[in-house]
Amino acid sequence: MINHQYKHSELTAKIIACAIEVHKTFGNGFQEVIYQRALEIEMRRMNISFNREFEMPIFYREQQIGARRVDFLVDNLISVELKAISKLEDIHFAQAINYLEAYNLEIGLLVNFGETSLKFKRLNNKKFRATQAIE
Secondary structure: OOOOOOOOHHHHHHHHHHHHHHHHHHOOOOOHHHHHHHHHHHHHHOOOOEEEEEEEEEEEOOEEEEEEEEEEEEOOOEEEEEEOOOOOOHHHHHHHHHHHHHHOOOEEEEEEOOOOOOEEEEEEOOOOOHHHOOO
């Protein structure tokens, strides 16, 4: 799962391993919040630094126009968005990319616990600006 050509590959691999463990235990069929709580326990067990339901401001033309809670912000580097739906659609990928752009995060994971096999996608923010990353 670790591919060093991708930025933060070791950390994303650890997050994905935690999600796999949760899905192996529960399978599909629970609400998103159940997977979120279980993933929190698993990531703590693996000593992954994160904030859960971290509220992040949304800006337009340098003015804050709202806020959105990311499911997990890992090491102030990686957004982890969870779903518990039967199938990921294009809108879910677009939403996750929009969050990366709005938060100016370079890497994100979209994880779906709702299918019979865990589905995840590593996302890259092509508009990432290194000097304005979250501190």
